[in-house]
Amino acid sequence: MARSTHTVTNQVPPLVGYDVFGADRALVAAVERHVAPELLDEVRGELSGLGRTAGSAQAQEWGVLANENPPRLHTHDRYGHRVDEVEFHPAWHRLLGKGVAAGLTAAWARPAGHVRRAAGFLMWTQVEAGNGCPLSMTHAAVPALRTDPALAAEWEPRLTSTVYDRDLRPAEQKAGVLFGMGMTEKQGGSDVRANTTVARPLAEDGTYELTGHKWFCSAPMSDGFLVLAQAPGGLTCFLVPRVLADGTRNVFLLQRLKDKLGNRSNASSEVEFDGTWARRVGEEGRGVRTIIGMVAATRLDCVLGSAGLMRQAVAQAVHHCTYREAFGGRLIDKPLMRNVLADLAIESEAATTLGLRLAAAYDDGSEQERAFLRLAVPAAKYWVTKRCTPVAVEAAECLGGNGYVEESGLPRLVRESPLNSIWEGAGNVQALDVLRALQREPEALNAYLQEVGRARGADHRLDAAIKNLLTELADLEGIEARARRLVERLALVLQGALLVRYAPPEVADAFCGSRLGGDWGTAFGTLPHTLDLASVVERARPVS
Template sequence: MSAPPLPPFETHLVDNQPPEFAPRDLWADDVALREALGREGAGAYTGRVAAYGRLAGDELYALSFDAHRDKPRLRTHDRYGHRIDTVEFHPNYHRILQAAVEHGVAGLSWAEAAPGAHVARAALSYLHHQVEPGTSCPLTMTHAAVPVLRHAPALREWADKVAACRYDPRDAAIAAKPGVMLGMGMTEKQGGSDVRGNRTQATPGAGAGEYTLVGHKWFFSAPMCDGFLVLAQAPGGLSCFLLPRRLPDGTRNAFRLMRLKDKLGDWSNASSEVEFTGATAWLVGAEGRGIATILEMVMLTRLDCMLGSAAQMRMALAHALHHAAHRHAFGRRLLDQPLMRNVLTDLALESEAALALAMRVARAVDASPRDAREGALARVATAIGKYWVCKRAPAFVNEAQECLGGAGYVEESILPRLYRQAPLNSIWEGSGNIQCLDVLRALSREPECGAALLAELDEARGLDAAYDAALPALKEALSPQKIEEADARRLTERLALALQAAVLLRAGSPAAPAFCRSRLRGEHGLGFGTLPAALVDEALIARAL
């Protein structure tokens, strides 16, 4: 057929392009999320999570592009030479944070301490991270700080103002603010993950629980926050402290922001280097118990790393599916081409498994105070999932980019942002080796963790032949005499795949049989799109979007 005549001076018609991706209802599009919310005990929160899915896929998605492109700027001094140490952001950054805080992404678990609240907050975090992961950093730290702060009754106001679900970006003492945000400062130049090597000194002050800090932090996350949990060497050893940005009388605390990190991704959020020059801080927990005190926070932040990576996979998959459904090549839609269907089916399996495991861990965290077995499962499964899900995200996002071709490599698409962001969660809060060593530590030193893990896997027995065939060898590998440090990554990977399969099987997910055959039986190549032809299923693609 001949093309219609063009108006004068027009060179071509624009066709064979997909429509705009957004606005989009991220809740209505996501069958796996809807099922997981009810399955993991948060069905009572469906309305609230659904409302945030609509908001995130529309207004927040639109706001995120400028918030990401206009990187934060550090202003150390004002025009008159006064030290101010202020970080300036695009206004959209604050608008996105306000929406997240007020919908409970940081505080729901504590504002409504009822069964299912942690699972609902996990779903909110998953939806939020899909559209603006940079703001997820302060949201995650603010959420995770609350149980740590509750170790210090004198700091109750801080925990209460997190639970207030109110956002106030002003640089002011917290007495004047309806809600607060919290950051972290753990690592130093000479230590990295080995925080026992920290050299920042904490000297007891005049007030009860008050200390003066002198030292530095190599990564001081979200420096615009109202307060920061930091580690420093007190007379009794490495200890945890809350360091406020503003002292109770409104004066600036004695620390200096030296520079902002020039990061691969996470552009909308600021990470900094800082020096403490006699800064006031308050002890949280006991002297010498800093690592033990902070571990409760770390489990929650690692869960959010897992959720964040699952969210990035989900958004990348949604864009790949959207493009493939509307783009034609070689006379057919991309979605109708057998090899593309293989890639998309494989990505859909991986995405649903990542979300299923993260939400199962969220339920274990939610039930931990009431159920010892769930607490033990949360302890070990958080490290397993954090390692594996975060490790899979970069390759996953890259494969989704390939589905779009060159269009997935330009900044007008969200895919480059997701690709730069993807490695972060595997590094933050303990890189891969740290997670796998933590898995070994839990299995060797805390027998209840191994027992909870085996019980979880056993509950899916009999639901799939490939799954049942994989269990005996995995159980043998878990025996104490078989666990070797050099084998930690391989063991953690096998545990992650088995846990994902168990959750999918018990959920009755249509994705479960193909996941078990490909991931547990070995009917899969090294990359995505290597499923046996028999496992390529249009119904799984349709389920994914």
């Protein structure tokens, strides 16, 4: 028998058995800010329940198992019949079932639905991000289907259901359904107008058969899909059911599953259509306009998903440094480590605050708020998703070598972190979308300026940043080449304005002094040492 050579000491207890909602002060404050008082007790109770589930050992184990056992594609059965099915580990179904039951596809059917869903989505992402894809697609399909009232009446009750039904059968026989999406093709990528999939009208009005392919088809096990194809009248949006009304499988040929850097638990596929039955959504030739509501909703989920990953990375880093001792004291008390943790915490809180503000605009639904979303969503999607990866990497470094080991969970966060920046339009696509809004929709800029203007006079660095931003906006020469810089400033000014209004003074002071004031290095941990960093870190500590 091996002899004992040492005693295990100075090891950090796992961050488990806690309320992910109650432990996130920035998230709690945002929910309390944006939910009407008469609903607040109900919403807090609901989110605390989901938070306790998210922080449980069982849910965290599901996340590990789903990630370690990726989906498998079965194109044929044992007799050679084409089946095109995706097999998932049971942990995936448990995660997805919990997400549906928690209302993460039901925002459109409840009061304050978008804020409560945004908070829940942000939390559930921290357990395992892969199942967020079908939850997001299903949630986002609703605004696209609403362009056709008859389709919306048929499908919306199933899409917003809290029942998870994994069986492949006609949607009419199910209490709840999931949706996926197929837009991009090999030759076009983000340029969907280059799509070559052809839609041929059938005898029944509004029905077509599709021939072509999709290079990326999200959530291929879903009950229905929104896809773009070239109809006689131009690029058009279609609904493709997985199973037809008579119980037969639609022609939905899964060619392979993508082997991805992260997001391993979620199936992303290549699919071919060959006489596939589809129903038109909206008018012929207006496919992009029809599906744009879905795209905007999923882009907000990219912001929320990245905010969730950042929050989990920061929570793990602060938790580790609270318990780990080195060089004669706790890491959290070391000035340089405290600076790093505070810098990470500020980035996380800014992302959470912005994400929930955008969700509240969806709940409001006024013309002013819709105009605000037109500019704020692509700007936030550009910036927040790009900040996710450096936050995750720096948080892993806070754990030292342990953060590079799979058991810590940080490598999974690092691999997941670039996804939301790429999904639903990478950085350049978002920047160009912002430029289109600035050039074609002046009401969007007016709504944005009114939002940031509510914080003017509260911080001189924010005031100066707003002034500089207005100068940039006044000079449109060479605007495309400097679009990324402009969008970054739009996002930072908006985050700064929100934090000045709503965050504790030490958080707003640190954000404005670094992100807007210029006293900030290129790496995390370079905040001005005169700030109250201890309070910033304490606010980020995951204690319910």
